[in-house]
Amino acid sequence: MKDIVITGKMIKAEILIALGCLVFAECLNLFAIIKYSRPVVELVSMIGYVVITAVLAYLILAVIRLVVKFVLWIVNRIKK
């Protein structure tokens, strides 16, 4: 069986993407607070929604990244 090596670089990249998703979700929350004239405290009180949105964004992004990787792998194989 072939060993799968997860490098530090890969972990760092995943952490950065996850953090990016969290920032994106919190930005959405900020946008919603401004759009619907809600109290600023929702930046904190809606953290549950923010985390769930971030996880969803991360998963969607993961699917997109897998698809892109798969397409690139096919293209490379055809080129060879």
Added chain:
Amino acid sequence: MAGGAAFLASTAPWLSSCTPEKLAEVKKEKARVALIGSGSRGQYHIHNLMNIPHAELVAICDNYQVNLDAALTICPTAKGVKDYREVLSDPTIDGVIIATPLYNHASITLDAISAGKHVFCEKSMARTMDECLAVYNSYVNHNVALYYCMQRMYDEKYIKGIKQIKDGLIGDVVGMRCHWFRNADWRRPVPSPELERQINWRLYKEYSGGLMTELATHQLEVCNWAAGKIPTQVVGMGDIVYWKDGREVYDSVSLTYRYADGRKINYESLISNKYNGMEDQILGHNGTVDLTRGVYYLEEDNMIPGMRQLLDQIKTKAFASIPTAGPSWKPELKSDYVPHPLVSGGISVNAGQSMISADHDGSDEILSAFCQSCITGEKADDVVGEAYSSTMLCLLGNKAMEEGRMVEFPEEYKIPYMKF
């Protein structure tokens, strides 16, 4: 139950006779009361009376021995009596609780008032409009307290809901929508055929106004309370659709009551399908209050967190149903409104399938208020006016359905309490 004279005066004036301060003044005294009519509802009142510290049930009266025995088992210290006149002639009794079939309400109430007893009577007020007027006039001319078990008037979620409606929570009240659906034949077991009408009195017009006087009366009272007015016209249709078992009263009614300003109550009751349960909805141009559940819904709901509103909007756009009749038409399905509670903390909600043993629906509070009045002699404001108005509307509804025409509120039955 409530604080502030302004609050009482504006929303529920009847509560001013039973404030906690007034209750504290009579806490060492007991109202000596008698129960007339010891069927299921009467027995329910016995249980409530036994939990009221300022009440003492001294006599139970019923001409049906089975019910009398059952009631005396619950409260063995009470004296059993067969004729209610015996109770009325007892000078040691302060007040009577009448839980008899509807057709007896007026005669017993009139006798009790004449005997100087304070009276607590089950709804509705009476079987006929003339009886209602006679009771009202008798009440006005005697110095006794008279209560009708319109328990919603003492139910916290209703009181606070109406207060918030009057404070503008849902904007202008533009209509009311009430219904009461059950799926049961409304029959009680009859030990022998000659007792059919005595036990299943609700099913016969001679004794009962059917769904209107048994159920609708509560809901119409709430509508008038919210509107601050009484409807002037009613149209409706009633039928025996499913329970064709020899009964005379409708098992399906649908009515529209119209106020002078054009607002309407849409009322429906059916006892062969319970999907919709019981609801008392007050519709405003900014929102809807469902008093039965103690919640309100806003048309433009700014109370929902922004993030949730945004996600709901994204979800709606992403999963919107595909127009089935071209791009110009989309079914206007009911939106997902978010319920907001009218009352903080837990409340008791009854689905309306049986009110006999409903917990905390105001029945215990109104009975306690009555016992307080038995001690103090203070009348509760507006209770009789509200009961009179809603009973009259029920009887007019029945008239409209039976005659198949629009019925106007008759001039001769208007009382000073009513605003049209």
